[in-house]
Amino acid sequence: MSGSPGAVRRAGLYAGAYLGPFGGGIAVAMLPELGGTFGVSPGAASASLTAYMLPFALVMLASGTLGERWGRSRTVVVGYLVYAAATVGCLLAPTWETFLVARAGQGVANAFTTPLLLAALAGAVEPSRLGRALGWFxxxxxxxxxxxxxxxxxxAEVDWRLAFVVLGVVALVLAVIGVPTEGNTGEARPRPTLRSAWRPDVVRAGVVAAIGFGCLGGLGFLVALRLQDAFALDAGPRGLALTGLGIAGILTARLIGGGVDRLGPRRCVVIGALTGAVLLVGVGLAPAVWLVVACWTLAGVPSQLILVGVNTLVLGSGGGNAGGAVSVVQALRFVGSSATPAAVPPIYHADPLAGFLVPAALLAVVVPVALPRARPGAADPDRP
Structure with missing residues (x-):
C-alpha cells in the first residue's frame, strides 16, 4: 500500500538524499548577503562552504561504522535532530564565528545520515533492483x-535566513518519518569495527570514487577557465554551461541504475571511466563553445555510471558493515573532489590541453586497475 509506513519511510530515504547536498551548497549564491550580515567580505564568507564540507568528509571516515554500532534508524533520527538544531544555530548566530560552528554542526550531522541512508536503502530493496534504487538516490x-x-x-533576495528555515523544517520532518528498520532476524548482530569498513576492496572502491568524482564532476572550475580563456565567455553563460553535467546526471540516473542491474557495477564503472575520459579530451580539444558544452553535459552520464556503479558494488558485495563501508567510500570521494582544485590548475596553466588529458588518463588507466575484484566467498554483484 503506497501510504504504508514502510513506503513513507522509503520516500524519506530519497528526501534525505536531496537534503545533504542541498544543505551543503545552499550558501553558494548568498555569500555577499552572509558577509553583509556578519560584517565580512564575500571572499571570507566562502568559509561557510568549507566549514560544512570539511567536517562532513572527515567525520564520514568513521561515522558509518559508528552508526551501524548504534543502530541505523536511531542514528539517522538523531542526526536529523542535530542537523535541525545546528540550523537553528545558523539562524540565531550572533557572530560570524558562531555561524561557522553551526555550519560545521550541519556537516557533522550530515556525515551520520548520508552513508546510513545508503545502507538502509540497500537493505530495503531487492538485490536485483539495487542499482535502480541507487540511481534514484x-x-x-x-x-x-x-x-x-x-x-x-x-x-537571499528576501532574507537568506529563509533558506535555513526550510532546511530546519525538512530535517525535523525527516526525523519524524525515520528510515526503514534493518529487519529482525532473531540473531545478535556482530559489533561492526573500523577494520571491517577499511577493507582493501572498500579502499580500492574509494580510490575509484575519488578519481571518478574528482576528474569528472570536480572539474567544473577547469571547464569554466577554458570557456573564459579560449572563448571569452562571461560569468553568466559560463555558469549556465556548467549546469549541463548535473542536469544530464539527474535525467539519466534512473536509466543508469537499471543498466547497472543488468550489466553489473564493475562493467558500468569501467564504461563510465572510459567514456568520461573521451569526453574530457573532447572538452580540451573542442574548437567551439557549443561543442565544449555538449561534451561537458554528456559527461554527466559517465559520472553517474561511476557513482552508482561504485555504490552498488560496495553495498551489494556483503561484508557485514554496509554503512561503514559506504561511509569510507563517500569520504574518499569527497577527498578526491577537494584535491582536484589544488592539483590540476598548475598543469592547466602550464599546458591547457594537459589539464584535461591528465584527468582523462587517470580515468582511463587507474580506474580499471584500482577497481576491486570480488572477495573470495562474497557475493559478486556482476553475476546474476
Missing amino acids: GSLQSAGQTSAPLVGGLA
Missing part, C-alpha cells in the same frame, strides 16, 4: 547539488 543528490545555489539565491 544519485539523481536526487545531483538535484540537491544543482538546485541549492538557485534556491539559496532566491531566498
Whole structure:
C-alpha cells in the first residue's frame, strides 16, 4: 500500500538524499548577503562552504561504522535532530564565528545520515533492483547539488535566513518519518569495527570514487577557465554551461541504475571511466563553445555510471558493515573532489590541453586497475 509506513519511510530515504547536498551548497549564491550580515567580505564568507564540507568528509571516515554500532534508524533520527538544531544555530548566530560552528554542526550531522541512508536503502530493496534504487538516490543528490545555489539565491533576495528555515523544517520532518528498520532476524548482530569498513576492496572502491568524482564532476572550475580563456565567455553563460553535467546526471540516473542491474557495477564503472575520459579530451580539444558544452553535459552520464556503479558494488558485495563501508567510500570521494582544485590548475596553466588529458588518463588507466575484484566467498554483484 503506497501510504504504508514502510513506503513513507522509503520516500524519506530519497528526501534525505536531496537534503545533504542541498544543505551543503545552499550558501553558494548568498555569500555577499552572509558577509553583509556578519560584517565580512564575500571572499571570507566562502568559509561557510568549507566549514560544512570539511567536517562532513572527515567525520564520514568513521561515522558509518559508528552508526551501524548504534543502530541505523536511531542514528539517522538523531542526526536529523542535530542537523535541525545546528540550523537553528545558523539562524540565531550572533557572530560570524558562531555561524561557522553551526555550519560545521550541519556537516557533522550530515556525515551520520548520508552513508546510513545508503545502507538502509540497500537493505530495503531487492538485490536485483539495487542499482535502480541507487540511481534514484544519485539523481536526487545531483538535484540537491544543482538546485541549492538557485534556491539559496532566491531566498537571499528576501532574507537568506529563509533558506535555513526550510532546511530546519525538512530535517525535523525527516526525523519524524525515520528510515526503514534493518529487519529482525532473531540473531545478535556482530559489533561492526573500523577494520571491517577499511577493507582493501572498500579502499580500492574509494580510490575509484575519488578519481571518478574528482576528474569528472570536480572539474567544473577547469571547464569554466577554458570557456573564459579560449572563448571569452562571461560569468553568466559560463555558469549556465556548467549546469549541463548535473542536469544530464539527474535525467539519466534512473536509466543508469537499471543498466547497472543488468550489466553489473564493475562493467558500468569501467564504461563510465572510459567514456568520461573521451569526453574530457573532447572538452580540451573542442574548437567551439557549443561543442565544449555538449561534451561537458554528456559527461554527466559517465559520472553517474561511476557513482552508482561504485555504490552498488560496495553495498551489494556483503561484508557485514554496509554503512561503514559506504561511509569510507563517500569520504574518499569527497577527498578526491577537494584535491582536484589544488592539483590540476598548475598543469592547466602550464599546458591547457594537459589539464584535461591528465584527468582523462587517470580515468582511463587507474580506474580499471584500482577497481576491486570480488572477495573470495562474497557475493559478486556482476553475476546474476
